[in-house]
Every structure is written in structure tokens, then in C-alpha cells.
Amino acid sequence: MKRALKIVGIILGILVGIVGLAAAYIQFSGIPSYEVHPPDLKVQGDSAMVAEGKRLASMVCNQCHLSENGKLEGKYMQDLPEMFGKVWTANITQHEKYGATGRYSDGELAYLLRTGIKRDGGYAPPWMPKFPHLSDQDLHSVIAYLRSDAPEVQPSDKVHPASQPSFFAKFLCRVAFKPLPYPTAPIIAPPITDKVAYGKYLATAKVDCYACHSHDFETTDIMVPENTPGYFGGGNAMPDLDGNIIYTRNLTPDKETGIGNWTEEQFIKALKFGMRPNNQMVRYPMVPHGALSDEEASTIWAYLQSIPAIKNDVDKLYDKPNN
Ligand code: HEC
Ligand code: HEC
Incomplete structure (x- = not known):
């Protein structure tokens, strides 16, 4: 009996040792790196792009990237949940040494935005979004803008402290979050006249509503957004700038708990100007999308009306203890 216990003890000891070594490895090796295979790309941008x-x-x-100085020079990410660590967003201005646009080629920018792999091979953690479904035209427009003479992207020599991702964040980047494949075929957006398809393009590829508005970031299916659990059913807990938890709302057509009883006009007003039908303002981290045209907002409405309704009463989440 004693001997058996001793053997169990030894085995447990070895297991604890292995777990400890693995943890030390994750802690000290940090966020993983990958090979970089940027496409051969030179964006020919015109003023419309x-x-x-x-x-x-x-x-x-x-x-995330615009500072108080009105430049895309990065800043502290105040609303990142503490469990992920302390993070600064990057300086993405045209500064040759300190700004990403100054250092990256067009191909490297495209590669990062699609796959999440930075120029130096480092993986941009989950809080830097990836754009695997954005059309080539829209992707090239972003790059054309970063290279333009717009004041926000002019060189800034701002340098931030090194981000300190938590053990949990590093662990997630080892096991859960991996770089996405670089597309092998051109990506073309549907025409805006195909309202449902275009609304889906906006809501899942271009302005990305679904990740916030589904159940949980950790279960987002980036490659096939509609397979994300609780797709557009809301309830994702997000801290505001003071650390209060705000739950994302249910945008499915469910009549009781979603927006099934809203009119298109009410939806557009909430989306573009942050004003709900009950005259309450929509709170941060939802920001009004005034830059969308009414026609675009209308396609998002058409798409949201076409998806399966989910019953999820987000108001009830606020009644739970510890909130
Ligand atoms: C939710 C916050 C967030 C949003 C939105 C976001 N980023 Fe980032 N971005 C980050 C963070 C944080 C980093 C730093 C990642 C790191 O430290 O590895 C980053 C890194 C980058 C880098 C790499 C910089 C480098 O030094 O290698 C580029 C380029 C970039 N972002 C461009 C963009 C562009 C273009 C957009 C919009 C299309 C965008 N980001 C949207 C948070 C964000
Ligand atoms: C950064 C995360 C985030 C993104 C991105 C986001 N939302 Fe939201 N949204 C929220 C949160 C959080 C709320 C709840 C705010 C509150 O309760 O005051 C919300 C509320 C709303 C509401 C109000 C619904 C209601 O029942 O009152 C609408 C409409 C909405 N979002 C539409 C959209 C659309 C459409 C998009 C994409 C264009 C989008 N949101 C992108 C986080 C987000």
C-alpha cells in the first residue's frame, strides 16, 4: 500500500514537473513567431481609394490606434480586460523607424492584416483584429490611405513601452489563436444591390459587428463567421473605459429579446447615431457608425433580418450577482 502510494506520488511529482516546465516555456518564450510570406503587392491607390x-x-x-494627437501613433489599450495583461497598440504612421507603415512593404501590410503575422514574424495577438474576408479592393484602400498624405498617418516618433501580455494571453496564443491562411484567390465584395449578401459582407468582413455581438470572443469562428456560437445573439461581456461590464445586445430577429420588433429606421438611428428606440444612448464600447451611408446601414438591417433568431435576454445578464 505504502509502496503504491509512493509510486503515485512520484508519478504526480513528474506530472507537476512537466506542467511546470511547459508553463515556464510558455511564459518565457512569449507570443510565438511564424514564417512570413508576404505577397508581391504594390498598391496603386487613387484619391477615391x-x-x-x-x-x-x-x-x-x-x-485602437488613433492617439489624442490625432495621429495613428498608437496608445495604451485601456479597455483590454486585465486578464490579458497590459497592451499598447502600435505606431502605424509613416515614420521610417518607429511607424509600421514606414517599415512595412505593401505586401507585408496585406499579409499582417489578413493573417495576423507581423513583418518580424511575431503573431499579432487576438486584440489586433484580422481581416481574412475583406475584399482586395477594400484592403488595398486601407493601404493606400496609410501611404497617403493624410495628417493622421504622417511620421510620428512615438515609442510605447513593450506590451506585457499575461501568461493567459501567451497560453491562448499557443493553443487557441493561430495565424490565418493567406487567401489563394482574389476576394471580391458582392454588389450593394444584393442587399442581404452585401449586409453580410459589411457585418462580418468590413466593419465586423459579429465578433462583439456573438456569445464570446474566445469562440469566434473567424474563417466561417456564421458558425460562431450565439451568432449575433449578444451577451458578450465587454468592459467599458471604467471597467464596468457592458453586454453586447442581441441583434437577431427574435421579437422578445432581439430586434425583431424594431423598424429599419430605428435600427439605422441606433447604428449611426447611437440613439435607441427608447431614447437611451448606446454605450461604449459600441461606437456610433456615422460613417456608414444609409444605404449601407440598410443592407446590414436586411442581413440581420435574414439570420436565425436566438432567444437571449441580455438585460437579465445584468441581474446576475458580481456585476
Ligand atoms: C482592437 C484594437 C485594434 C484595432 C481595431 C486595430 N488594431 Fe492594429 N494593432 C493593435 C495592437 C494591440 C497591436 C500591437 C500588436 C503587438 O504588439 O503585437 C496592433 C498592431 C498593428 C500593426 C503592426 C505594427 C507593428 O509594429 O508591427 C499594424 C500595421 C496595424 N496594427 C494596423 C491596423 C489597421 C490598419 C487597423 C484597421 C484596419 C487596425 N490595426 C485595427 C490593436 C488594434
Ligand atoms: C467593440 C464591440 C462592438 C462592435 C464592433 C459593434 N458593437 Fe454594437 N454594441 C456593442 C455593445 C457593447 C452594445 C451595447 C451597448 C449598451 O448596452 O449600451 C451594442 C449595441 C448595439 C445596438 C443597440 C441594440 C439595442 O438593443 O439597443 C445596435 C443596433 C448595434 N450595437 C449594432 C451594431 C452593428 C450593426 C455593428 C457593426 C457595424 C456593431 N454594432 C458593432 C458592441 C459592439
Whole structure:
């Protein structure tokens, strides 16, 4: 009996040792690196592309990269949940040494934005979004904007402290979050006249509503968004800038808990101007998308009306203890 216990003890000891070594490895080797295979790309941007890239950035990059100085020079990510560590977003201005646009080629920018692999091979962690379904035209517009003479992207020598991702974040980047494949065929957006398809393109590829508005970031299916658990059913817990938890809302057509009873006009007002039908303002981290045209907002509405309804009463989540 004693001997058996001793053997069990030894085996447990060895297991604890292995887990400890694995943990030490993850802790000290940090976020993994990968090979970089940027495409051979030289974006020929015209003024229309620069304008579109600027509009897109205002909806999907600025919230993280735009500083108080009005430049895309990066800043501290105040609303990143503490369990992921302390993170600064990158300086992506044209500064040759300190800005990503200054250092990266067009191909390297495209490669990073699609796959999540930076120029130096490092993996950009999950809090830097990836754009695997963005059309080539829109992707090239973002690059044309980053290279343009717009004031936000002019060289800034801002240098941030090194980010300190937590053990948990490093662990996730080893086991759960991997670089995405670089597309092998051109990606073309559907025409805006095909409302449902175009609305889906906006909501899952271009302005990305689904990741926030589904159940949990950790179960987002980036490659096949509609396979994400709780797709558009809301309830994803997100801290605001003061650390209060705000749950994303249910945008499915469910009549009781979703937006099935809303009118298209009410939806567009909430989306573009942050005003709900009950006259309450939509709170951060939802930011009003005033840069969308009414026609675009209308396609998102058409798409959301076409997806399966999910019953999920988000208001009830606020009643749970510990909130
Ligand atoms: C939710 C926040 C967030 C959004 C939105 C976001 N980024 Fe980032 N981005 C980051 C963070 C954080 C990093 C730093 C990653 C790291 O340290 O590895 C980063 C890194 C980068 C880099 C790499 C910089 C380098 O030094 O290698 C580029 C380029 C970049 N982002 C461009 C963009 C563009 C273009 C958009 C919009 C299309 C965008 N980002 C949207 C958070 C964000
Ligand atoms: C960064 C995460 C995030 C993104 C991206 C996002 N939302 Fe939201 N959204 C939220 C949160 C959180 C709320 C809840 C705010 C509140 O309760 O005050 C919300 C609320 C809303 C509401 C109000 C619904 C209601 O029941 O009152 C609408 C409509 C909406 N979002 C539509 C969209 C659309 C369409 C997109 C894409 C263009 C989008 N959101 C992108 C986080 C996000």
C-alpha cells in the first residue's frame, strides 16, 4: 500500500514537473513567431481609394490606434480586460523607424492584416483584429490611405513601452489563436444591390459587428463567421473605459429579446447615431457608425433580418450577482 502510494506520488511529482516546465516555456518564450510570406503587392491607390481607406480606418482602426494627437501613433489599450495583461497598440504612421507603415512593404501590410503575422514574424495577438474576408479592393484602400498624405498617418516618433501580455494571453496564443491562411484567390465584395449578401459582407468582413455581438470572443469562428456560437445573439461581456461590464445586445430577429420588433429606421438611428428606440444612448464600447451611408446601414438591417433568431435576454445578464 505504502509502496503504491509512493509510486503515485512520484508519478504526480513528474506530472507537476512537466506542467511546470511547459508553463515556464510558455511564459518565457512569449507570443510565438511564424514564417512570413508576404505577397508581391504594390498598391496603386487613387484619391477615391484613399478616401475609402480613411473611412474604413475611422470605423475599424482608429478606436485602437488613433492617439489624442490625432495621429495613428498608437496608445495604451485601456479597455483590454486585465486578464490579458497590459497592451499598447502600435505606431502605424509613416515614420521610417518607429511607424509600421514606414517599415512595412505593401505586401507585408496585406499579409499582417489578413493573417495576423507581423513583418518580424511575431503573431499579432487576438486584440489586433484580422481581416481574412475583406475584399482586395477594400484592403488595398486601407493601404493606400496609410501611404497617403493624410495628417493622421504622417511620421510620428512615438515609442510605447513593450506590451506585457499575461501568461493567459501567451497560453491562448499557443493553443487557441493561430495565424490565418493567406487567401489563394482574389476576394471580391458582392454588389450593394444584393442587399442581404452585401449586409453580410459589411457585418462580418468590413466593419465586423459579429465578433462583439456573438456569445464570446474566445469562440469566434473567424474563417466561417456564421458558425460562431450565439451568432449575433449578444451577451458578450465587454468592459467599458471604467471597467464596468457592458453586454453586447442581441441583434437577431427574435421579437422578445432581439430586434425583431424594431423598424429599419430605428435600427439605422441606433447604428449611426447611437440613439435607441427608447431614447437611451448606446454605450461604449459600441461606437456610433456615422460613417456608414444609409444605404449601407440598410443592407446590414436586411442581413440581420435574414439570420436565425436566438432567444437571449441580455438585460437579465445584468441581474446576475458580481456585476
Ligand atoms: C482592437 C484594437 C485594434 C484595432 C481595431 C486595430 N488594431 Fe492594429 N494593432 C493593435 C495592437 C494591440 C497591436 C500591437 C500588436 C503587438 O504588439 O503585437 C496592433 C498592431 C498593428 C500593426 C503592426 C505594427 C507593428 O509594429 O508591427 C499594424 C500595421 C496595424 N496594427 C494596423 C491596423 C489597421 C490598419 C487597423 C484597421 C484596419 C487596425 N490595426 C485595427 C490593436 C488594434
Ligand atoms: C467593440 C464591440 C462592438 C462592435 C464592433 C459593434 N458593437 Fe454594437 N454594441 C456593442 C455593445 C457593447 C452594445 C451595447 C451597448 C449598451 O448596452 O449600451 C451594442 C449595441 C448595439 C445596438 C443597440 C441594440 C439595442 O438593443 O439597443 C445596435 C443596433 C448595434 N450595437 C449594432 C451594431 C452593428 C450593426 C455593428 C457593426 C457595424 C456593431 N454594432 C458593432 C458592441 C459592439
